[in-house]
Amino acid sequence: MSDIRKMLAETVNRLLADIVTTEMLVDAEQGIWPKELWQAVEENGLTMPLVSSDNGGVGCTWLDAMVVMHGAGHYSAPIPLAETILATWLLDQAGIQPPMGPLSIASGSESQALQFHQESDTWHVSGVAKRVPWGGQVEQIVVTGMSEGKLRVGLVKQGNFGVENSQNMAREPRDTLTFDNALVSMTGIANGLPENAVSVYGSLLRSIQIGGALERTLSESVLYANDRTQFGKPIGKFQAVQQNLAQLADEVAAVGAASTAACAAIDLAFSSKEEVDSLFRIAAAKARASEAAGKASSIAHQAHGAFGFTYEHILHFSTRRLWSWRAEYGSGDFWAEMLGRRVVEIGADQLWVHLTATD
Amino acid sequence: MQTFSFDPVEMPPAAATLREEAREFLKEHNASRKPLDRAQSWSGADPEFSRKMGAQGWIGMVWPKKYGGQERTSFERYVMLEEMLVAGAPVGAHWIADRQSGPLLLNFGTEEQRQKYLPPVTRGEMFYCIGMSEPDSGSDLASVRTKATKVDGGYLINGRKIWTSNADKAHTMIALFRTRTNEQNRHDGLSQFVVDLRDSNGNDLKEKNGIFVRPISSMLGEKHFNEVTFEDAFLPDTALVGSEHNGWSQVMAELAFERSGPERYLSSIQLVIQMIKALKDSPSPQGYTAIGRLVAHLVTLRQMSVSVAGKLNAGEDPALEGSIVKDLGAIFEQEIPTIAQQIFSVEPTLGDGSDLEQVLGFLIQNSVSYSLRGGTREILRGIIARGLGLR
């Protein structure tokens, strides 16, 4: 691991382990914004690792930033930390210096993209964006849309759009935002990013967070299995339980590796002169992570018995996120189908060449 | 809880160069191989092909030059294995020596043993088999009973090995025998030996030395593995590998090399290739989704396997990670035939019909063994559970 990655991992895990209590998670589900948590991650420089030095950042790689998002997933951090990392990166890619404070991202749907338009020297955006994470709570929203064949990235302040509150199954805010000629305070073009950048990179955020949450379900399950005694011994001594938890570990390991492959490919795509198909690996990561989320959640709940089915036990904070996240920014099957089409396009004889081209 | 890690790895530039060389070589020497034959993966053996690889310096390529090796990095070897497996090249003859017997002798063998047994391997002229399992000792390997009784100048071997892949063709066996009984500790008293089965000209030495090989047909009708009986077979003292009675820890070190290589997830890759071809001809959304999902697993497993290679290269002991790769790899290899039948209405066949049907027919059957050989699924999960702190 690079030094910066180690440092980021150490910081995020120490902070979140300390601050994200069950109480905070319960409060957040009632819509209470965990101010001290946000302050802590911001003060410790965890909110914009991907921003280049040109725009006041430190220019970490995706592999580095991954450990922060992974930590956010592991501890179920009830703040848009991963979203802010992506939002600030999108701004950076468009040559805009990102503001402080929590951000989220919105792009409309595939069929109904957000529309930018210019009036004299100000930019405006219109359209509806559904299920925007913390859309009603963040200070500003990063919006994307196409303009002249390129991806336009803009910043819109809270108050300039309508908000209809909703939540995902984990009670994280997922709001519908209505932009009606909303004023865009800053905007630029992100060359090199695709039209569906929010969905592509959003899916990667979720894959990484799923990896973190899975890791938590594993450590909770092992803890519980070594603690809970039935038939005179810890249930973790029963081979049937061991075999299940080994499979849970398999899934945790696989998801971490899949996201790592995706982040490494993005880093390569941005540092290499050659064409790198990072989308291939991003799609693979979401397909793999979504599959693991279901399998691993059921193993973890099975090991936890009825205690794990209570609101009081913390397991569901992870598993409800897993079930929600696997569907967000494209389900596993959505990305698998896309990947399958790409594979056929590449062709059976060239698949391996394609896979090894990023070494 | 012990944590496992699958850190990203950067391959050295030499690996990419070698990959290109391997692809050129395969174009010349493997292009005409039929898909069904390719599907045999690393159990497909062709001594002639092994000799050609030996001539390239591609067997034992990480070993010291003085034993015929090339002192390449383990990444270069890894890349070579990948290319051979994906091409379905017949690498089975030298596979075991390259993967585990050679490294074993390098670690524990005497100088004399290394001089005698390694250079011919690198030339693709000496093939190995592994005599560990016995009729009553499968997963519970420490219960091995075939006895090596100390006599003047050597040992007398009595007992029976089973499932010994390639014993009929191999020149050399690395065998695990019991040299003493210790009621308190079953792991004590096991020893490894190098057994000559053929001389350097390939002449059979077995029967005159009290070693009898009986091929066992697999359910596919192939004679891949064998039963090997020892009747007062004499082995000189110089046949002992490593220290007497200490074979168990040597075997454990040897098996660690066995678990995370590309052969642990690529055994059904020929069917994936046939499926992609078939999907191109008859596309369907379900087909795309199924193939995409399989490729997502493929990408992931490769990332994991390469990462473990990185750990091995750095001298770490990735026992837990290796077991995870092998467990997931076998699940992957085994689900591919079922998925192929779900998305294409094809019947598995034996050597006739389309390439897809033939490869399917072979792999449906053969893949059941992928979660047995090299440590069963249950044993691997036991290792993982131990790593998690449950045992």
Ligand SMILES: Cc1cc2nc3c(=O)[nH]c(=O)nc-3n(C[C@H](O)[C@H](O)[C@H](O)COP(=O)(O)OP(=O)(O)OC[C@H]3O[C@@H](n4cnc5c(N)ncnc54)[C@H](O)[C@@H]3O)c2cc1C
């Ligand atoms: C194709 C092939 C090639 C092989 N080649 C070789 C070779 O070259 N040399 C060699 O020495 N061996 C070889 N083997 C043997 C292989 O190592 C054994 O098959 C393996 O170790 C399992 O032993 P077994 O078949 O006796 O099964 P068993 O050990 O009898 O196991 C049967 C079932 O019981 C389960 N089981 C056993 N013990 C436990 C436990 N403690 N907890 C839970 N479940 C358990 C197993 O997981 C398995 O599902 C080969 C096997 C195959 C299939």
